[in-house]
Amino acid sequence: MLGRSANGIYWMMRYLERAENTARLLDAGFRLALTRGQGAARDEWRSVLVTMGQAAAYSRNHSEFNGPTVTNYILGDRDNPGSVRAMFEIARSNARSVRTALTREVWEATNESWMVLHDQLARPVKAGNLGEVLSTIRRQSTLVRGAVEGTMLRNEIYNFARIGTFIERADNTARILDVKYHVLLPSISWVGSTLDNTQWETVLRSVAGERAYRWLNSGNMDARGIAEFLILDGRFPRSLAFCFEKLRSNMASLARQYGHETPAHERLRDTVSRLHQTSTAQIFEFGLHETITAIIAEINEIAIEIAADYRFIA
Amino acid sequence: MPGDSSMKFDEMHAADGTARGAYRQYDEWLGAQELSWLRRQSDEAERFFRRTGITFNVYGANDGEERLIPFDVIPRIVTAAEWRKLERGIAQRVRALNAFIHDIYHRQEIVRAGRLPEQMISRNVAFLPQMVGFEPPGGIYTHIVGVDLVRTGPDEFLVLEDNARTPSGVSYMLENRETMMAMFPELFTRIPVRPVSDYPRRLARSLAACAPPAASDRPVVAVLTPGIYNSAYFEHAFLADQMGAELVEGSDLRVVNGRIAMRTTCGFQPIDVLYRRVDDEFLDPLTFNPSSVLGVSGLMDIYRAGGITIANAPGTGIADDKAIYSYMPEIIEFYTGEKPILGNVPTWRCSDSDSLAYVLDNLSELVVKEVHGSGGYGMLIGPTSSKAELADFAKKLRARPDNYIAQPTLSLSTVPILTKAGLAPRHVDLRPFVLVSPTGIEITPGGLTRVALKQGSLVVNSSQGGGTKDSWVLEE
Numbered sequence: 001m002l003g004r005s006a007n008g009i010y011w012m013m014r015y016l017e018r019a020e021n022t023a024r025l026l027d028a029g030f031r032l033a034l035t036r037g038q039g040a041a042r043d044e045w046r047s048v049l050v051t052m053g054q055a056a057a058y059s060r061n062h063s064e065f066n067g068p069t070v071t072n073y074i075l076g077d078r079d080n081p082g083s084v085r086a087m088f089e090i091a092r093s094n095a096r097s098v099r100t101a102l103t104r105e106v107w108e109a110t111n112e113s114w115m116v117l118h119d120q121l122a123r124p125v126k127a128g129n130l131g132e133v134l135s136t137i138r139r140q141s142t143l144v145r146g147a148v149e150g151t152m153l154r155n156e157i158y159n160f161a162r163i164g165t166f167i168e169r170a171d172n173t174a175r176i177l178d179v180k181y182h183v184l185l186p187s188i189s190w191v192g193s194t195l196d197n198t199q200w201e202t203v204l205r206s207v208a209g210e211r212a213y214r215w216l217n218s219g220n221m222d223a224r225g226i227a228e229f230l231i232l233d234g235r236f237p238r239s240l241a242f243c244f245e246k247l248r249s250n251m252a253s254l255a256r257q258y259g260h261e262t263p264a265h266e267r268l269r270d271t272v273s274r275l276h277q278t279s280t281a282q283i284f285e286f287g288l289h290e291t292i293t294a295i296i297a298e299i300n301e302i303a304i305e306i307a308a309d310y311r312f313i314a
Numbered sequence: 315m316p317g318d319s320s321m322k323f324d325e326m327h328a329a330d331g332t333a334r335g336a337y338r339q340y341d342e343w344l345g346a347q348e349l350s351w352l353r354r355q356s357d358e359a360e361r362f363f364r365r366t367g368i369t370f371n372v373y374g375a376n377d378g379e380e381r382l383i384p385f386d387v388i389p390r391i392v393t394a395a396e397w398r399k400l401e402r403g404i405a406q407r408v409r410a411l412n413a414f415i416h417d418i419y420h421r422q423e424i425v426r427a428g429r430l431p432e433q434m435i436s437r438n439v440a441f442l443p444q445m446v447g448f449e450p451p452g453g454i455y456t457h458i459v460g461v462d463l464v465r466t467g468p469d470e471f472l473v474l475e476d477n478a479r480t481p482s483g484v485s486y487m488l489e490n491r492e493t494m495m496a497m498f499p500e501l502f503t504r505i506p507v508r509p510v511s512d513y514p515r516r517l518a519r520s521l522a523a524c525a526p527p528a529a530s531d532r533p534v535v536a537v538l539t540p541g542i543y544n545s546a547y548f549e550h551a552f553l554a555d556q557m558g559a560e561l562v563e564g565s566d567l568r569v570v571n572g573r574i575a576m577r578t579t580c581g582f583q584p585i586d587v588l589y590r591r592v593d594d595e596f597l598d599p600l601t602f603n604p605s606s607v608l609g610v611s612g613l614m615d616i617y618r619a620g621g622i623t624i625a626n627a628p629g630t631g632i633a634d635d636k637a638i639y640s641y642m643p644e645i646i647e648f649y650t651g652e653k654p655i656l657g658n659v660p661t662w663r664c665s666d667s668d669s670l671a672y673v674l675d676n677l678s679e680l681v682v683k684e685v686h687g688s689g690g691y692g693m694l695i696g697p698t699s700s701k702a703e704l705a706d707f708a709k710k711l712r713a714r715p716d717n718y719i720a721q722p723t724l725s726l727s728t729v730p731i732l733t734k735a736g737l738a739p740r741h742v743d744l745r746p747f748v749l750v751s752p753t754g755i756e757i758t759p760g761g762l763t764r765v766a767l768k769q770g771s772l773v774v775n776s777s778q779g780g781g782t783k784d785s786w787v788l789e790e
Contacts, residue, residue, distance in 0.1 A: 003577045004566050096367070096542045099551035100561045104366070111367045156579060258580045310579040314565055 003311030008098035013164030076121030113140035262309035384781035403656030440631030514556030
């Protein structure tokens, strides 16, 4: 397949994944704002912007960190090139440029996502509609992923689509952890307090993991448990371990089809084996923040290497 | 005359309101349907087009704005006997076009014989000196041709225009049929309509048959598109997809070991046949427009060395400008030795001073077109223009008479469209699609019917508010 097509489908899936995760992040912020005071909400909205890497751009035109302003900035502000609306626009335009690599179902699902959200996000979303809009974003993104799963041939095109999904998901989960690491830092005075529990729940909600975590841990909220769940638990589809396993298998599939590995395989293998040898204790010993920062950098390096090895751009 | 309904030929209804032969079965079916249900199906069709992304971009409109070409659910129907004649006429014309282009880039016998003035070639911007003396692979210049036909009476089809460069619209022919079959499946079990769906397969075969000497056993075909902002991008992607070919852009290509190769995820792979949807002047910045980023540097050298087939060949525009068009009857006779089966629309060449005088005197009754124009841009429709517009155009004509031809305002046939109030006649044309390969000429039964949606309008171009219809050729 063309390097440009691999690049197109990879970014199409990355942007759809990013849109979905952004919706989860906003949903978690929204919940926290409902249950907590103004001060906590302000911090929460700021941390949503920091997670998305948009805090600086936001501060140029806004001084207030309140729910409606932040939410609408992130969802559809025309001055924000990183808005969710723009994400669907970019995903769809990438899909158009690789139209021949997609099945009709995948293309139609992507095109429909864009049609629906392009309209819905064109105007500021009313507070009463926010829940519905966020769920539409998640649903549309899931629809495309489902169409990819259900209709695409398991070949290189599929592999690049999946690699896009999991590079983005790993990056997003890691960013959420990084912004919230202070919440998870063991602190005697916080343990067992309500503040702790709500904050922790927000972290889990941001990655749709609150139910799974509770089920696995019989409702026991605990910083180490949450960090372990999000980093090392290979059963949870948004954990770093799960994302890396998917990256590994899709990269292996590329190596099988092309008959050889590339430097990206080597790099990915290094990262995965280091993660496998790490325990929760070691993470906290080394420093949660330091661990996550290193992982984010490694994901980025792997992404750059994949783009170079498979000739994404001339 | 325009506006004079007594002269207009409606293809569906005879003067007494009864259905003509071609439409008899359809009319019976239509009579049993509720108008409101047809309207609903029509809205459903529009949603279908939007969802599938069958859109085109309008130049000059907002950046990246995509529109639908309106689709009308009433089919345009041609009988088997009518089609037989059209088919013979089109094949004859396309044979002549290819022979003509070959001659122009070789001995120019037609000029030597005094049948075509020399300056028609030497002064023509579509003439490419790079093609002189070159024999394209398979001997074919125009692999894909669109012949625009208009109808003026029961037995009168005329050729309005030949499209020998990169004719577009075939994806609409295919999608219109798909849509009709989805909306009205029972129609196709009742009425024997000839299928069009194997066009992409035939196109792939036809292109592969023209592979260059350097090609492997299974020629690699790629479609070259200017990219997603091109007005016909949907069609480029659609055809590549249907043929199982790669859809490439200039930035994907480069010269590698004497071949044009595309950048794939595992290195550069040579292309044997390039179905290009990029104009001549942008094909190769080394040879043509140096600022072009849509083409590939070195393409023409590789082409001339037999490393790749370009379809259609560069320089075919020499055969389809509107001044050459006026010579088509002579061209057909010269190369086939036969009388043209399909007539031309009478055409005044404004380069000729007597013709120019006539055109200026009768401007309000004529249609004036730019010799190299297309898409309905830059043309004047005398009868619907204001005094100021006429005066303005007369100035342009006097300044550059060579740049224009004029034709009478034809009384184009009509076919009904579905409006809110029911059926209403609108003017139509027809673009059948022709494939040429060393093994022969194939014409897909039907083509693209374009329809002027505004009452009385003669402009069918999609860029100017035209729509399309499914076009049926009935089985024998």
